[in-house]
Amino acid sequence: MTVELPRVHSGKVRELYDAGRDRLLMVASDRVSAYDVIMAEPIPDKGRVLTAMTCFWCEEMADVVPGSLLAVDPADMSAALDGMPLPPEWAGRAVLVRRAEMLPLECIVRGYLAGQAWEEYEKSGTVHGAPMPEGLQLASKLERPIFTPSTKAAEGHDLNIGFAEAVDLVGAESALQAQAVSLELYRRAAARAADAGFILADTKFELGFVDGVLCLCDEVCTPDSSRYWPADQVVPGTTPPAFDKQPLRDWLAALPWDRTPPPPALPPEVVTAMSERYVAAYERVTGRSLDDWYGASA
């Protein structure tokens, strides 16, 4: 089934369509990427998990900052598009949103030291250029959560920047507001995740202005944008088993693959393990069943 909306962007995971009247239709696919390379095999239910989780967090955070979501129920979306039929496979993975003027920043908040931040700290004792206390380990809890923005690279890897560079990009007022909002969103999400037995080690928000008001956009605290660690399995000095692409990374790490396309073909057991992990992340973090979400399992 083809949709008569102009496609405005095709990301690694999402397709964006212009829905008219300053709205976008955002569709999360089942694609998975590692090291910025998209794998050939789709991961069943991944797009529905990303969408369901984003909607859950937008509800949870609605009093911190407004979201840009207009509709996710397929019938509501169709009605908002003057009755336009939508492909049945979009149910549960597509959302209609207000088009925002996006801040050209990835608003990353870190409560623990991991990933690129750990690599930088190990080399230079800094995180995004800012000096950090001595003696931290991989997976150490930081004294307090920190706002560590990066640029949104159209191609290639995003660039980690300091707060001063964020000010240069968006101005002091927006940078301060983005920092305050991101830290509060993280505090909220981390507390809720802790209730479910997870440490939210870090996460990335995308913020944008709708009618002059800063709004929460894009995906929110999904396994693709965040590190969720089972709280009882975190041992400082070691890499915790993140509830995300870990089975894929583990499997790829054992291969002599140089991290450039084409990607290696994923065996069915890796695809299944990934799918189960995404669904488990949603169900354990939110306490909801994916069976109760729109659409059906592939």
Ligand SMILES: Nc1ncnc2c1ncn2[C@@H]1O[C@H](COP(=O)(O)OP(=O)(O)O)[C@@H](O)[C@H]1O
């Ligand atoms: N409400 C919104 N208004 C405008 N742009 C948005 C909105 N929500 C998300 N976006 C943008 O949509 C794009 C999604 O595409 P992209 O990030 O490339 O996809 P993916 O993360 O799937 O690889 C991002 O650039 C994001 O900033």
Ligand SMILES: [Mg+2]
């Ligand atoms: Mg994205």
